[in-house]
Amino acid sequence: MAKKIYETPMLDELEKGPWPSFISGFKRLRDEHPDERINTVVSGLLGQLEHSYETRKGYWKGGTVSVFGYGGGIIPRFSEVAEAFPESKEFHTIRVQPPAGNHYTTDMLNQLCDSWEKYGSGLITFHGQTGNIMFIGTDTDGTQEFFDDINEYGWDLGGAGPCVRTAMSCVGGARCEQSCCNEHAIHRHLVNEFVDDVHRPALPYKFKFKVSGCPNDCQNSIERADFAVIGTWRDEMKIDQDEVKAFVEAKGRDYVLDNVTSRCPTNCIKLNDDNTMTVDNHECVRCMHCLNVMNKALSPGDDKGVTVLIGGKRTLKIGDLMGTVVVPFKKLETLEDYEELVELASEMIDFFAENALEHERTGEMIERIGLVNYLEGIGVEVDPNMVSAPRQCSYVRMDGWDEEAEKWFARKAEQAAS
Numbered sequence: 001m002a003k004k005i006y007e008t009p010m011l012d013e014l015e016k017g018p019w020p021s022f023i024s025g026f027k028r029l030r031d032e033h034p035d036e037r038i039n040t041v042v043s044g045l046l047g048q049l050e051h052s053y054e055t056r057k058g059y060w061k062g063g064t065v066s067v068f069g070y071g072g073g074i075i076p077r078f079s080e081v082a083e084a085f086p087e088s089k090e091f092h093t094i095r096v097q098p099p100a101g102n103h104y105t106t107d108m109l110n111q112l113c114d115s116w117e118k119y120g121s122g123l124i125t126f127h128g129q130t131g132n133i134m135f136i137g138t139d140t141d142g143t144q145e146f147f148d149d150i151n152e153y154g155w156d157l158g159g160a161g162p163c164v165r166t167a168m169s170c171v172g173g174a175r176c177e178q179s180c181c182n183e184h185a186i187h188r189h190l191v192n193e194f195v196d197d198v199h200r201p202a203l204p205y206k207f208k209f210k211v212s213g214c215p216n217d218c219q220n221s222i223e224r225a226d227f228a229v230i231g232t233w234r235d236e237m238k239i240d241q242d243e244v245k246a247f248v249e250a251k252g253r254d255y256v257l258d259n260v261t262s263r264c265p266t267n268c269i270k271l272n273d274d275n276t277m278t279v280d281n282h283e284c285v286r287c288m289h290c291l292n293v294m295n296k297a298l299s300p301g302d303d304k305g306v307t308v309l310i311g312g313k314r315t316l317k318i319g320d321l322m323g324t325v326v327v328p329f330k331k332l333e334t335l336e337d338y339e340e341l342v343e344l345a346s347e348m349i350d351f352f353a354e355n356a357l358e359h360e361r362t363g364e365m366i367e368r369i370g371l372v373n374y375l376e377g378i379g380v381e382v383d384p385n386m387v388s389a390p391r392q393c394s395y396v397r398m399d400g401w402d403e404e405a406e407k408w409f410a411r412k413a414e415q416a417a418s
Helices: 009-013 022-032 036-055 106-119 140-152 183-193 195-199 241-251 253-259 289-293 335-355 362-369 371-378 401-417
Strands: 092-096 123-126 133-138 209-212 227-233 269-271 277-279 304-310 324-330
Touching (some): 009 036, 106 123, 133 140, 183 195
Antiparallel strands (some): 227 304
């Protein structure tokens, strides 16, 4: 098919100004790429996009496209204006699972790009919100050919549709001194266990895992994941007083007071007169601000583990939801510890599959049936540690709190003794 250049006056406006424009990237593919097939496909894409801007309407519709043996991983896109823009009448997106922590080599990336230019449009997104590499723009035949090619050298499709989605994990201990857990081991244990649920959608709606190695939550897991794993510590924050003094000397006391101690949400950190620092660890809520600013002076404690939160999501049937703590702290040191985490995830997915309404996320299901019923359904006991500081939670009644907490701890002690 000969390449036709469509007029794009509205898209041309997006190239003006100081910022890079995706339209310029499209045009480079259309005009400069050595493969005429890619030139033609992207030209049709620009034409249809201009038409959408003119009419303020999208013209992509879904359908059914998959590869042999899989029920998900492909986002079908068929053009409703294919007669006017035949070059891009099919423009499917293929989701591919990235390595844990998004660790690539340049050889890996070059190999993937070569395969995509062979069978697709050359347009790639690193990464979608689910975590996948998004290979954007191929026809139905190219879908199977591209998958066969990359699967031959070790890549697999990610999740799409009502299934367990591709997990995400931060770069973790490989490059970050704040890491409190083995993010990539958690990621791989979860994905390997539920890979069938990724490839063959069988749930009421999607279920996402995200793993962040510390409370900075670089993966946005607390507000985006049905099952969020956050690395944390439960002993005292480590303080290098020599580094504190060096920081104060370099920045000045006023800087530390204005940018560290005064910004602590619980006022638990104090700069002493001798330029040393004191932290009331009982009041610390792990907001990470002081550790981020003074990363040589302040560090996470040594008793490290993870917190598990359930039900985070963006707006759907109800508004945005943050994850709810269901496991306040869990050590992950042995294979058995990881297996227990995977077993908990399995209970949650099974309960979600049996009890959620269609197109309902886990957080919305919990809102509908109640947290107590949910915890009972997945076999998790209510734990006072799920709320670390009741005074900060307006929906928690405090009358009788201390007495009830003592009763709970006494029961746990009796169970341990027996």
